[in-house]
Amino acid sequence: MTQAKYVETKANGLFSGVYFMGRWVPKTIDNQSVMYTTNLGASLLMMTKNTNRLKLKFLNTTPTSKFQPEIAIFIDDQPELRLKANEVHSELQFETKKPHLIRITFAGNSDADEVWLHQQGLAISSISVPTSGNLIAVKPAGRTIAFVGDSITAGCWVLKRIPSSGYAAEQNYAAQTARLLNAQDIRIAYSAAGLLCYGTGGVPVAPRFVKYIDFETPAPAYHPNQVIVNIGTNDRRFEALLVQEQFLNFFKELHALFPDAHLNVLVPFNQSFAKELKQLADRFPQLIYLIETSAWPITYTDGVHPDLNGSKIIAQNLSQVLLQHYGKSYFDV
Structure with a gap:
C-alpha cells in the first residue's frame, strides 16, 4: 500500500475502529448482523495498536459454490495475502505489537454467485482486537x-x-x-x-x-x-x-x-x-x-x-x- 497516504477518520459501520470504503450496508443475514457488500473492490481499513492479533469472521454466503469468494489482505507494505472468505482464520497474528496498517478488499467472486436476489455477496460478522489493543479507522487522504x-x-x-x-x-x-x-x-x-x-x-x-x-x-x-x-x-x-x-x-x-x-x-x-x-x-x-x-x-x-x-x-x-x-x-x- 505504499502508493497511498492515509488519515484517521470515524468508523462508519457496525464495528468500532473500522472504516468501510465502498458500497457497504448493515444487514441481517442468517440471523446475524453483518456489514455486507455486492461490489468487488469494496474494502475495510484500520490501524491496530498495542496488539499482535486481529480477530475477524466472514459469513459463508455461498456454501455450495464451486468457486468461493476471495479477499485480499494488505498488512503494512508486505505482499498481499489472498484467502477464500470461508477459510479465513479467526485470528490474524502479527510479529510485533507495533502499529499495523491493514486493508482488506473483496477481491474475487464467481459469475454464478446470486448477488442480487440471494445475498451471495461478502458479509463480515465480526472484527475486533483483544481488550489490550486498539483499532483506529483510517481512510485514503485524498479525493x-x-x-x-x-x-x-x-x-x-x-x-x-x-x-x-x-x-x-x-x-x-x-x-x-x-x-x-x-x-x-x-x-x-x-x-x-x-x-x-x-x-x-x-x-x-x-x-x-x-x-x-x-x-x-x-x-x-x-x-x-x-x-x-x-x-x-x-x-x-x-x-x-x-x-x-x-x-x-x-x-x-x-x-x-x-x-x-x-x-x-x-x-x-x-x-x-x-x-x-x-x-x-x-x-x-x-x-x-x-x-x-x-x-x-x-x-x-x-x-x-x-x-x-x-x-x-x-x-x-x-x-x-x-x-x-x-x-x-x-x-x-
Missing part, C-alpha cells in the same frame, strides 16, 4: 472517486481465466488509479452489465445498479469528487444510436445522483461506441469529460479484460490524464 462499470472495472479476469481466484479487484486499473492519486475507491461495477445488458448474478442494467446494491437495498449515500465511467463493452449487440441515447440518459442520471462530482467518461478499451461518445462530448462539454483510450498500449488476459500489466498501463495513463486536466494541486494531500 473520493466512484468507478462505474462492468467486469473490467469490477476487476474480473485480471490474473487468469478462473472465477474468483483469477479476479483481482484489489489490483485492477480502478484500484491502482485510486492508490496513485491517494483517493478513496468507491467501486460500482458488475460483471457482464451494461446500459441495456443485464449482468450476471441477477444484476440489472447500470441505471438501476448505481442506486441499489441488491434488489431491495438502496446503495449508501456517497459524495464523490470524481466519477469515472467505463461502460458499453457489453452493449455492442444493440443499435448504436439507441446506445448513444442511453449513454446520455445515464450521464444525466449520474449527474443528478452525484451533483458535486466531475463526470469523466472512458472510451471503452475495445473502442465500442467511440464515435457516439465523441459526439456526446462535443454536444455536452459541460456534462462529461471524455477520455480517449485508443493509444494506450493495454495488454489483456483474453482480448477484452486487461491483465495485471494492462491494468498498470491504464492506471498510469488515466491518473496522468486526470492530473493534467484537473491540476496536480487538485489531488494533492
Whole structure:
C-alpha cells in the first residue's frame, strides 16, 4: 500500500475502529448482523495498536459454490495475502505489537454467485482486537472517486481465466488509479452489465445498479469528487444510436445522483461506441469529460479484460490524464 497516504477518520459501520470504503450496508443475514457488500473492490481499513492479533469472521454466503469468494489482505507494505472468505482464520497474528496498517478488499467472486436476489455477496460478522489493543479507522487522504462499470472495472479476469481466484479487484486499473492519486475507491461495477445488458448474478442494467446494491437495498449515500465511467463493452449487440441515447440518459442520471462530482467518461478499451461518445462530448462539454483510450498500449488476459500489466498501463495513463486536466494541486494531500 505504499502508493497511498492515509488519515484517521470515524468508523462508519457496525464495528468500532473500522472504516468501510465502498458500497457497504448493515444487514441481517442468517440471523446475524453483518456489514455486507455486492461490489468487488469494496474494502475495510484500520490501524491496530498495542496488539499482535486481529480477530475477524466472514459469513459463508455461498456454501455450495464451486468457486468461493476471495479477499485480499494488505498488512503494512508486505505482499498481499489472498484467502477464500470461508477459510479465513479467526485470528490474524502479527510479529510485533507495533502499529499495523491493514486493508482488506473483496477481491474475487464467481459469475454464478446470486448477488442480487440471494445475498451471495461478502458479509463480515465480526472484527475486533483483544481488550489490550486498539483499532483506529483510517481512510485514503485524498479525493473520493466512484468507478462505474462492468467486469473490467469490477476487476474480473485480471490474473487468469478462473472465477474468483483469477479476479483481482484489489489490483485492477480502478484500484491502482485510486492508490496513485491517494483517493478513496468507491467501486460500482458488475460483471457482464451494461446500459441495456443485464449482468450476471441477477444484476440489472447500470441505471438501476448505481442506486441499489441488491434488489431491495438502496446503495449508501456517497459524495464523490470524481466519477469515472467505463461502460458499453457489453452493449455492442444493440443499435448504436439507441446506445448513444442511453449513454446520455445515464450521464444525466449520474449527474443528478452525484451533483458535486466531475463526470469523466472512458472510451471503452475495445473502442465500442467511440464515435457516439465523441459526439456526446462535443454536444455536452459541460456534462462529461471524455477520455480517449485508443493509444494506450493495454495488454489483456483474453482480448477484452486487461491483465495485471494492462491494468498498470491504464492506471498510469488515466491518473496522468486526470492530473493534467484537473491540476496536480487538485489531488494533492
